[in-house]
Amino acid sequence: MSSKVNKVSEAVIKRLPIYHRSLTDVIENGVERISSSELSELTGFTASQIRQDLNNFGGFGQQGYGYKAVDLRAQIDKILGMDHTYNTIIIGAGRLGSAIANYSEFRENGFNIQALFDVDPEKIGKEIDSFPVISGDRLEEYIETFNIDVAIVTVPREYATDVIDRLIKCNIKGIWNFAPIVISAPENVVIENIRLNDSLLSLSYHLKEKFFKEVE
Amino acid sequence: MSSKVNKVSEAVIKRLPIYHRSLTDVIENGVERISSSELSELTGFTASQIRQDLNNFGGFGQQGYGYKAVDLRAQIDKILGMDHTYNTIIIGAGRLGSAIANYSEFRENGFNIQALFDVDPEKIGKEIDSFPVISGDRLEEYIETFNIDVAIVTVPREYATDVIDRLIKCNIKGIWNFAPIVISAPENVVIENIRLNDSLLSLSYHLKEKFFKEVE
DNA sequence: TAGATTGTTAATCGATTAACAATC
DNA sequence: TAGATTGTTAATCGATTAACAATC
Numbered sequence: 198m199s200s201k202v203n204k205v206s207e208a209v210i211k212r213l214p215i216y217h218r219s220l221t222d223v224i225e226n227g228v229e230r231i232s233s234s235e236l237s238e239l240t241g242f243t244a245s246q247i248r249q250d251l252n253n254f255g256g257f258g259q260q261g262y263g264y265k266a267v268d269l270r271a272q273i274d275k276i277l278g279m280d281h282t283y284n285t286i287i288i289g290a291g292r293l294g295s296a297i298a299n300y301s302e303f304r305e306n307g308f309n310i311q312a313l314f315d316v317d318p319e320k321i322g323k324e325i326d327s328f329p330v331i332s333g334d335r336l337e338e339y340i341e342t343f344n345i346d347v348a349i350v351t352v353p354r355e356y357a358t359d360v361i362d363r364l365i366k367c368n369i370k371g372i373w374n375f376a377p378i379v380i381s382a383p384e385n386v387v388i389e390n391i392r393l394n395d396s397l398l399s400l401s402y403h404l405k406e407k408f409f410k411e412v413e
Numbered sequence: 414m415s416s417k418v419n420k421v422s423e424a425v426i427k428r429l430p431i432y433h434r435s436l437t438d439v440i441e442n443g444v445e446r447i448s449s450s451e452l453s454e455l456t457g458f459t460a461s462q463i464r465q466d467l468n469n470f471g472g473f474g475q476q477g478y479g480y481k482a483v484d485l486r487a488q489i490d491k492i493l494g495m496d497h498t499y500n501t502i503i504i505g506a507g508r509l510g511s512a513i514a515n516y517s518e519f520r521e522n523g524f525n526i527q528a529l530f531d532v533d534p535e536k537i538g539k540e541i542d543s544f545p546v547i548s549g550d551r552l553e554e555y556i557e558t559f560n561i562d563v564a565i566v567t568v569p570r571e572y573a574t575d576v577i578d579r580l581i582k583c584n585i586k587g588i589w590n591f592a593p594i595v596i597s598a599p600e601n602v603v604i605e606n607i608r609l610n611d612s613l614l615s616l617s618y619h620l621k622e623k624f625f626k627e628v629e
Numbered sequence: 630t631a632g633a634t635t636g637t638t639a640a641t642c643g644a645t646t647a648a649c650a651a652t653c
Numbered sequence: 654t655a656g657a658t659t660g661t662t663a664a665t666c667g668a669t670t671a672a673c674a675a676t677c
Contacts, residue, residue, distance in 0.1 A: 208669095218611075249636090260675065261635070262677060278621030279617060292508065292512035303610070303613060370620055373616055379455065389616040394522070397519060401497065404494060425644095459645075461646055465661085477657045477658050
């Protein structure tokens with residue numbers, strides 16, 4: 198029988214890393230068992246929602262006891278694919294690209310950075326954090342040769358559409374995109390966007406609402 | 414009468430910047446009028462949803478005609494508070510902090526960066542992009558003296574809780590937080606989180622689902 | 630066993646989509 | 654005027670919360 202279970206909603210997936218983080222915190226403090234209501238206190242989600250979320254993937258708890266923290270975290274590890282590794286490149290060796298190259302946590306999550314790409318001749322041939330900076334011309338060739346799974350796109354907006362088109366043509370598996378563009382992607386590529394500017398506008402909206410609302 | 418309209422959902426607020434972006438694109442291409450269905454093509458949201466979203470804030474369109482692109486964008490500008498400016502500091506002068514200091518678009522959205530803060534004596538007293546790097550000890554004093562509205566937190570996780578506590582005690586108005594921690598904030602501060610690591614785990618999940626699903 | 634807490638069903642709530650009258 | 658497209662109400666869909674039987 199196929200294991201294609203009922204599709205899990207995006208909202209659930211976005212909460213799993215937060216459960217994971219909280220579990221790691223309590224495990225470091227020596228906690229062995231945790232109930233959904235304790236996890237609720239830590240994360241701010243309701244106990245009911247936490248149980249619902251987890252039961253999308255199977256019953257990891259025990260009635261009357263709760264969840265074994267280490268086991269539950271291991272299950273979430275597996276659900277999130279943290280046991281996989283992905284050959285990863287960064288496109289755009291600017292400050293954001295280098296900041297990401299430098300983040301060890303990403304590597305711990307299985308995203309193994311191999312190289313950065315840029316068009317600036319000043320940067321090409323040099324190294325950033327011991328990763329080579331390669332000419333953008335060689336993108337397709339490199340992806341093919343080194344079996345790259347994931348590209349992190351940190352180029353300026355005006356280049357982003359073009360870069361992403363090229364990545365899709367190379368059959369890249371995943372794109373972590375930082376450029377503020379709307380992407381129409383085919384089925385066979387996974388895209389996750391970080392919309393920094395939109396997040397800031399959201400902050401701006403709430404600031405205005407709370408502090409700068411003109412009274413009529 | 415109070416202008417406290419029915420609370421607008423977070424999902425709507427998150428879509429507004431995307432409408433804004435698309436409007437800017439078409440305006441640059443000389444487009445004057447745009448219908449909800451054209452905007453739908455550009456953004457991927459349904460025309461119906463776009464009309465619903467906009468009508469949270471008033472009827473900006475004209476039956477039989479559509480929306481005047483420039484006017485609609487101006488309205489969204491106003492809704493998002495893009496006409497306000499906020500005195501802003503960055504806490505954590507690492508790579509991510511400097512990357513943000515360098516992004517001109519943030520300034521265009523009204524977040525005027527004044528300074529960076531760090532604990533590293535190597536950095537204190539120097540400049541990053543012509544912004545001074547100041548000792549973390551002087552945080553409270555600086556916020557008070559220079560009327561800081563918003564703090565961007567890019568410190569490592571282990572310092573984040575402490576930094577954010579201090580910010581809240583100073584009555585900061587807004588926090589743009591990059592640290593992967595759960596924050597319990599009082600009513601009088603607006604917090605917007607960027608969860609880079611969680612986003613990456615979400616990518617990992619979908620990659621696993623699409624490409625690495627073991628068949629039983 | 631009694632108490633606790635899960636797993637799961639049912640009820641509620643909210644967000645999205647569909648439909649269409651109003652009207653430019 | 655006829656055609657187009659909004660604004661808005663109603664219908665649908667999905668996600669969250671509540672409740673409680675199952676069971677450790």
